[in-house]
Amino acid sequence: MTDRKLGKGALALISALAVAAPVAMVATPASAYVFSNVRIEGNQRIEPATILSYLDLPRGQDVSAGALNDAMQRLQNSGLFETVELVPSGGTLVVRVAEYPTINTVAFEGNRRLKNENLAEIVKSQSRRVYSPAQAEADAAAISQVYASQGRLAARVDPRIIRRGSNQVDLVFEIREGDVTEIERIGFVGNRAFSDRRLRNVLQTKQAGILRTFIRRDTFAPERVPLDEKLLTDFYRSRGYADFRVQAVAPELARERDAFYITFQIHEGPRYTFGTINTVSEIPGVDATEFAAQNRVKRGAVYNPTDIDTTIRRMEALALRKGLNFVNIEPRVTRNERSQTLDLTFALTRGPRVFVERIDIEGNTTTLDEVIRRQFATVEGDPFNPREIRNSAERLRALGFFSDVQAESRPGSSPEQVIVDVNVEEQPTGSLNFGVSYGAATGVGFNISLSEKNFLGRGQQVDLAFSTGTDTQSSGLTFVEPYFLGRNLRARAQAWYNTTDRLNSDYNTRTVGFLTGIEFPVSENGRVELRYKLSKDTLFDVEEIHMDSESSRLVGSSPILFDEQGGFFTSAVGYTYSYDSRIAGLDPVTSYRLRAGQDFAGLGGDVKSVTSTLYAGVESRAWRENVTMLAELEFGAVHMLDDQNSRFLNRFTGNGKIRGFEPNGLGPRDLNAPNQDALGGNYFWALRTELQFPLGLPEEYGITGGLFADAGSVWGLDNTTGATPGDYPQEVDDGMKVRAAVGASIFWTTPIGPLRFNFAKALKKEDYDEEQTFDLTISTRF
CATH class of the missing domain: 3.10.20.310 (membrane protein fhac)
Known part of the structure; x- marks a missing residue:
């Protein structure tokens, strides 16, 4: 036997051992093998040059058994071949490969909770690509992870292949979803x-x-x-x-x-209360007295870090108003474990001189950068104020455009500069709201509104609303640009078309109009809106009192309404001042809201009047943190000019102002008119109070309760000459008669949206008033 024959036999044995157990081949004593040719067998799609590149063995030189094993491992690890075999045959190295099949289709079986199209987005194995067992297993693990994120930890996913002709397979993921863990x-x-x-x-x-x-x-x-x-x-x-x-x-x-x-x-540890509270200044020329007036932490109160944070925010806001940069408010706490008190000192210190180099924004796939940047009072080159950056992030969250907002700083190009990274996560900003109401007189009413708060990613708001009841229909379109002309100016345009076709009244109404306005800030929490309104309001189909031939009964509405029928144009300019303490957010427990406005009609049109409204509201959790107290007071007045009389569509009806009463269910009425239609009033006032509190049910059920008490009145007419029951006209009583109602509410947050059930009882009313003992509202979102 020659040395050449011995070498060939040893290499054949080594090759067979390499396929079965590569580790055993490594342990075999090395023997040299020389080949001059390479013959590739079994490849269909893979080019020979590609196989040779993975083989990477020299021709005409001694090749060890280890080198052959490494070459075979490279081919196997390429993921292109199902099997690989290296067979020395004289001076030719035979490379036999079996390519992985091509995936014909990817299918899913057994899935009910997740749709096929959702699973297809998870897996990376795709049709017309080479099948890879490792990738199929990774896809199965990814599907299992999605089920686990939904609480189905017992879910199992097994990849299976069904062999077809032409070296193709169908890849099927067999899924057993299991129950929720x-x-x-x-x-x-x-x-x-x-x-x-x-x-x-x-x-x-x-x-x-x-x-x-x-x-x-x-x-x-x-x-x-x-x-x-x-x-x-x-x-x-x-x-x-x-x-x-x-x-x-x-x-x-x-x-x-x-x-x-x-x-x-x-x-848990011990429960602490606040002890001594001090404010000191370590900055020359800065007096601590004015800053101490911003303190909201009280001696003897239970320790609450929110009180400390609120005070710091108020002090930093004061520093900004005074033009003091690089001022830190440092809370220094001293524990008194024996008395279980915390002594607190607010120290005004000079912070490092650090400036904002730039603000980087990421994650906004829809919202434009400019919409995000305008919520930052800090711009590139300004002194770096961590509190202001956090406040800007809170303003971004308050927009409702993002499910998450993170604003963090990192070192800039120099020690005196920082880069602010703003990462946002978009969320749906469109909402679809459905409402249902019920009244003994009005029956069931439905309303639907479509709203988009971030139209085209520009931060603009578009609202489209439509409502219909037994005898009413209304529709409206509103467009709001919150940053008109690139400034802090809120522009609004609104159009509406409303009609009534009342079955229980002898008149109908139609209003169509347009309003445009612009709003701007006048203080940290105060804003003013200037507006113009043009509308045409029509009262028609008012039936005059007469004897019905079929029933032999008097029918018809009040002469007051009969005289007011017809259409008239109203052209008015107006203003509204509003104050909302939630804008600054310096008191997380109690918030205050105030609105006062007037509209002056007479700039053309048929109506000359001054309409004034006032609203004041407070919402607080000062009594108990899980109990919300609300109180609202409203007032309105219409004053006609040039000896004009007010018309029904100019006056107030009190609708929605006092719970427990139907729409048009209170206020002056002509009791001698057969229909006793509501007439409205030149004045109204309403006081609403409410408590919202948990009912002791588990919080995850989303069910809470409430109690409310409302009072108010609608009164005042310019023309009080009503129907004539006998020989003389009857004066309509338009005096200020107080109405009052109490009730209970149930709030339920459900998968279809939040529901509110109101149950009301009128305590003080007139005999002709119309009560509403039950009301239901529902809202859902997409």
Whole structure:
């Protein structure tokens, strides 16, 4: 036997060992092999040059068994071949390959919760591409992860192939979705001040209950754990537990993988109150007295970091108004563990001279950069104020355009500069609202409105509304540009068309009009709107009192309405001053709103009048944090000029002002008219108060309650000559008669939108008033 023959036999044995067990081949003593030709067999789509590039073996030189094994591994790891074999045959190295088949179709079986098109976006295996077992397994894992994110941890996904002709396969993912792995129990260890039930209401993650079909937060999501820890920390620290911390969170999966048990291990610590409160200035020439007046932390009050933060924001706002840059408000806290008090000092210190180099915005796929940048009072080159950057981020969140807004700073090109990174996540800004109302006299009414708050990504608002009832129809279109001419000017254009065809009244109405206005700020919380309105209001089909031949009864409406029928144009200019403390947001507990306006008609048209309105409202959680108190007061007056009398469509009806009464259900009436139609009034006032509070049900059910009490009146007519029951005309009583009603509300946040049920009872009313004891509203969003 020659040495050449020995070498060929050894290489053949090594090649066979390499296919079965590459590790065994490495352990085999190396033998040299020389080849001058390479013959490739089995390839159909892959070019020989590609195979040779992976082979990467020299011709005419000694090749070791290890080099052959490495070449075979390169071919196998290329992902192009199902099998690879290297066979030395004399001076020729034979490379036998079997290519992976081509995917004909990708299909899904067994999926009900996720649609095929959604799954197709997840997998990377696609038709007309080479099948890869590794990629198919990765796709199966990705599908399983999506199901796990929906709480279906028991879901299994198995990739299968069905071989077809022409070296093609169908790739089928067999899916067993399984049941939702719900959180059966959430427990706490270390809590003494609050019960487990109270703490469960704080968490974003919820425990499965009887409404588990509608609750989507009763499945375990690891990404929610940090949020739950923060919510618990904020809950405790806002109640005086400054040392509170979450020590551990232990989620445990049941053996059957059908339930989770989560335990929060917490440390409460003692409950602190505020002790001595001081304000000092460490900046020459800056007096601390004026800043101390901005303090909202009270001695003896329970420790709450929100009070400290509010005071800091007020002091920093004062510093900005005074033109003081690079001023830091540093809260210095001293613990008195024996008395369980915290002494607090607000120190005004000089911060580093740092400027904003640039503001980078990412994540806005729809919203234009300019819409985001105009929420920042800070621009490139301004002194860097971390508080102002955070306030700008809050303003961005308040727009409702984004589900998440993050604004962070990082070092710039020099130590004196920083770069502000703004990352936003878009969310749907369109809303579709449906409303339902019911009244004994008006029957069922429906309304629908389509609203887009971020039209074409420009921050513009477009609203289209349509409502219909038993005898009314209304429609309107509104367009708002919040940054007109690139400045802080809010331009508004509005058009409407409303008609009534009343079955229970002997008159109909039609109003069509257009309004345009511009609004601008006059203070931090105050704004003024200037507007112009042109409308045509028509009262028609007013039936004169007469004897009906069929029923032999008097029919018809009041002579007051009969005299007012016809169409008239109103051309008016007006203004409104509004104040809203929520704009600055310096008091998170209580907010105040005020509106006062007047419209002057007579700039052309048929009507000459002055219409004045006033609104004042307050909303507070100062009594208890989970109880919201609301109070609203409204007043309106119409004063006619040039000896004109007011008309029905100029006057106030009180609709929507006082709960417990039907539309047009209160105010002056001509009781001697057969129909006793509502006449409206030149004046109205309304006082509404309300409490909203939890009902003790688990928070995840989304059901809360409320109590309300309303009072008010509609009164005053220029013409009080009513119908004539006998020989003399009857004067209509248009005096200020107080109406009052009380009621209860149920608020329910459902998957189809928030619902509100109102149950009302009129306590003080006139005999002719029309009550509304039940009202339902519903709103949904897309």
